[in-house]
Amino acid sequence: MRLAKRVFLSPPHCTTLEMDYVRDAIESNWIAPAGPHLRQFEEEICACAGMSSACALSSGTAGVHLALKALGVGRGDLVFCSDLTFAGSVNPVFYEGAQAVLIDSAPYSCNLDPSALALALEDAASRRKLPKALIAVDLYGHPADWNTILPLCQSYNVPVIEDAAEALGAFAGGKACGSFGAIGVFSFNGNKIITSSGGGMVVSNDAALIKKINFWANQSKENAPYYLHNEIGYNYRMSNICAAIGRAQLASLDTRIARRKQIFEAYKAAFADLPVRMLEPVAHTAPNHWLSVMLLESDAPRTAAQVVQSLEADNIEARRAWNPMHCQPVFAHCGYICAQERSMSEDFFAHGICLPSGSGMTDGEQNEVISRVRALCATK
Ligand SMILES: *Cc1c(COP(=O)(O)O)cnc(C)c1O
Numbered sequence: 001m002r003l004a005k006r007v008f009l010s011p012p013h014c015t016t017l018e019m020d021y022v023r024d025a026i027e028s029n030w031i032a033p034a035g036p037h038l039r040q041f042e043e044e045i046c047a048c049a050g051m052s053s054a055c056a057l058s059s060g061t062a063g064v065h066l067a068l069k070a071l072g073v074g075r076g077d078l079v080f081c082s083d084l085t086f087a088g089s090v091n092p093v094f095y096e097g098a099q100a101v102l103i104d105s106a107p108y109s110c111n112l113d114p115s116a117l118a119l120a121l122e123d124a125a126s127r128r129k130l131p132k133a134l135i136a137v138d139l140y141g142h143p144a145d146w147n148t149i150l151p152l153c154q155s156y157n158v159p160v161i162e163d164a165a166e167a168l169g170a171f172a173g174g175k176a177c178g179s180f181g182a183i184g185v186f187s188f189n190g191n192k193i194i195t196s197s198g199g200g201m202v203v204s205n206d207a208a209l210i211k212k213i214n215f216w217a218n219q220s221k222e223n224a225p226y227y228l229h230n231e232i233g234y235n236y237r238m239s240n241i242c243a244a245i246g247r248a249q250l251a252s253l254d255t256r257i258a259r260r261k262q263i264f265e266a267y268k269a270a271f272a273d274l275p276v277r278m279l280e281p282v283a284h285t286a287p288n289h290w291l292s293v294m295l296l297e298s299d300a301p302r303t304a305a306q307v308v309q310s311l312e313a314d315n316i317e318a319r320r321a322w323n324p325m326h327c328q329p330v331f332a333h334c335g336y337i338c339a340q341e342r343s344m345s346e347d348f349f350a351h352g353i354c355l356p357s358g359s360g361m362t363d364g365e366q367n368e369v370i371s372r373v374r375a376l377c378a379t380k
Contacts, residue, residue, distance in 0.1 A: 003315040003368060010191045010291060013256065013360035017248035025244040035240030041247045042201065045186065048169065048253070049178035051203035053210035056238040057217055060165040060187025060200035065092035066213040066236065067161045067183040067202055068133060073098050077132040080120060082112045082144075082163070083324045083336060084345035085137045088187075089163045090325050093135075101131065101335040102326045105344040109282050110139045110293070110321070110352075114148035115339035121156050123337070134160050138167035138177045139322070140354070141193065141260075141290035142281065146172055146180045161185065165200070168193055169253050170288040177288075178203050188246050193256055193290050193359075196246030199238045259359040260289035263366060267292050267355060270370045274377045275300045279352070291354045293321060300377055304353050307376050314372055321352025 025037055042054040057063050073079055075097035081090050083102035093100045103120055106113035117134070124130045134153055136144045144162075153160050160181035164170075167177035168186050178184030184203045188196035204210050215221075220233030249256075268278045271294065279293035296304055304320050311318045324345035326336040338344070356369050 002313065005315075007316045007356045007361065007365050007369060008358060009317045009319055009354060009356055010358045011360065012190050012195050012197075013358055015248065015252055017251055018245050021244035021248045022241055025241045030240040033237035033239050035243070037240045037243040037247055038238060041196075041238075041243040041250070044247060044250055045168075045201050046203060048176065048250070049164075049184055049186075049203045050176045051179050051184060052205050053207045054201055054203045055210050055214045055217065056243060057200045057202065057236045058238055059088075059198060059236075060163075060185055060189065061088040061092060062217070062234070062236040063185035063187075063200040063202045064089055064135065064161065064163060065095050066216055066234070067185055068092055068096055068098070068135075069216060070183060070209045070213050071133045071159050071161070073132045078124065078129060080117065080131045080134040080158070081325065082135065082137040082139070083326050084110055084139060084322050084348055085163065085325060086165070086322060087325070087328065089135055089137055089165065090331065098132065099334065100325070100331065101337065102324075102331065104336070104338040104340065105348055106145065107340055107344050109142060109145070110279060110348055111142060111144040112136045112149065113339055113344060114145050114152060116337045117149060117152055119339050120337040121152060121158070125156060130156055131158055134158055135163055136160060136181070137163040137165075138170060140279065140293055141167045141170050141288035142279070143167065143170055143172035143177050143285045143287065144180075145282070146175075150180065165189075166192065166290045167288060169257050171286040173284050182206065183209060188242075188249075193260070193288055194246060194249035194253060196238065196242040196249070199242050199246060256359040257288045260292075260357055263357055263361065264289045264292045266363075266366055267294065267370065271373065271377070274374065275379055276377055289357070291357045294353045294355055294373070295348075296351045296353070296377070299379065301379055302376055304351060307353055307373070310376055311369070311372060316356060316369055316372065318356065319354045321349050321354060323349050
């Protein structure tokens, strides 16, 4: 039976604090891309990510763009990117006229495969054209294999951008996601673990890089008593009202993560006897469980597309896993490096389904999802 009330994949989840903070922003007349909530949001995200400087921006994509620019990426440069991700982490490479080389996922996780990265770096070194940067993603809130990725990049002197858009509040080896690269990027889009209605932030321990990013995001306005521009700029600023919403959401980050973890555990327990498995945390990591991802085994009776379509008919929003970047027509010309005998990111796309995971979902709603998935995936 079709549910009367739609169950969304990861909708915004409000507390009572958002209205108070927005009211404060409006009553104090800071209705502008400047103001006290912005500065405080930056400080609070720094504390959360264990980094010393931050710049709030209009989106995570703007963050990736200016992070690339801050690392000197320009026309004709190469940038290595995670292949299995959202387009927002790869599009900005092309804004700067650079070329992306896509790196496959690891067989044991959804994240970048360090063996494929090693092959790609070796190959690039032999051609004497190393990448100007690596963008590696913490997909679905699962930390990438930083213990292996960072020393590899260090040995070739390649700086790292951590796309932590989906991973606010996740940890690996006790260190926060967002803090592993030279620059970390967060997104506060409406479907993320916290939202500012739309927005992003870059974090770094290099205050000079953040200062430069802030300058470009503000139309490259020079510090002069009249309008002076020596460089092309962008209007990538976040509004103080959006920052107020983001701060209110951030105050309950821990309970949001706890709830998403509970949702993940409930799916796992409910599907234990089905020909499916849940995407599990890798050892020594504490993901934020942004989305619970179910992987169909080869003997599952339906395809991922059929499961998603049937759930949709019941008014339940599930989504296929990300379609790899090397399969996108717009990126088909990019290099793509695999270390396994077949593409792991294509495998993941073929079998992965993101299930409703919002921290505001009730047990009753999750039970409806569970009973329908069980009916679709049971072999007898
Ligand atoms: C959401 C997302 C982005 C883009 O963030 P926006 O704020 O939507 O621009 C980039 N990378 C990944 C992995 C994302 O999930």
